[in-house]
Amino acid sequence: MEASSDIFLVVAPLYKLWRVKLPSKQRRLILTGFASSVVTTLGTIGCGVFQFAPESWNPGKQILRSKMGFFEVIHSLKQPRKY
Secondary structure, three states, X not given: OHHHHHHHHHHHHHHHHHOOOOOHHHHHHHHHHHHXXXXXXXXXXXXXXXXXXXXXXXXXXXXXXXXXXXXXXXXXXXXXXXX
């Protein structure tokens, strides 16, 4: 459920913004911001995959799940650079 809501939160604004007429620099800035949220969504999907993975993947399953959780948190908290 979390991954589907993440995907929706990325795709819905991109669809609307694709039709807006903006200067190219502003368009790139906005699209880059939404593209960075795709990386967070990939972390969410990875956590879900390892959460519901079969027991035969243990003990690596637990390690990979925690690493994907760290990946998701790091990319969620990452601040953009100011130029």
